[in-house]
Amino acid sequence: MTMGPDVTTDASTAPATAAPSTASLASSSKLRAFVVTFAIAGPILYLICLAWNLPLITYHPAMNRIDLGWTPARSGEGPAMYWYGWTLSALVSDTIVSFLAALLPEGVRRKLPLYLVWMPPILIVPLLAYSLRAFWLHP
16 A cells, blocks of 8 residues: 655755754753843842832733833822833843843853852742732732
């Protein structure tokens, strides 16, 4: 039982294919530096944005309005939400820091210790919990 015609080609009729690449984006040391730096700096920059109240935007859900930067809640309009702004501030600054880390020389990029990927989140979670204590301990 045959599945189709038997086709043979010689080298003159075979299509030219590119040689497989030996370097992929996943094995790039620049991508590794970007990802590791993003993981390290993310929690730290978020905590800085939270502690110094640096939201990129302020969302007013009752009015469905977004303002640039920090703006106070207005009377009769409900509370202002800063979490989106803090997250966006941390994301933008983390991307910039990680991009700059990817531009560092190869020798410096290889010295980024991987244990720093898990250490900042573990150390920062108690600080974030402490900063939110007013929501848990209010009378």
